[in-house]
Amino acid sequence: MKCPYCGCWNRFEVDKIFVQQPSPEPKVKVFIPMYKPLKTEKCKKCGKVIAEAN
Numbered sequence: 001m002k003c004p005y006c007g008c009w010n011r012f013e014v015d016k017i018f019v020q021q022p023s024p025e026p027k028v029k030v031f032i033p034m035y036k037p038l039k040t041e042k043c044k045k046c047g048k049v050i051a052e053a054n
């Protein structure tokens with residue numbers, strides 16, 4: 001994940017979850033992938049929180 005403050009790339013563990021989206025066609029299920037951080041993650045360079053567990 002790229003830090004929005006300083007642009008530094010940080011690598012950390014995330015859960016990949018699929019969230020069902022409403023679809024105009026009831027027979028078709030639409031899922032979009034979402035990345036859920038396991039804990040609050042801070043940028044290793046500038047120290048700002050860039051991901052929060054929920």
Ligand SMILES: [Zn+2]
Nearest residue numbers: 003006043046
């Ligand atoms: Zn940063």
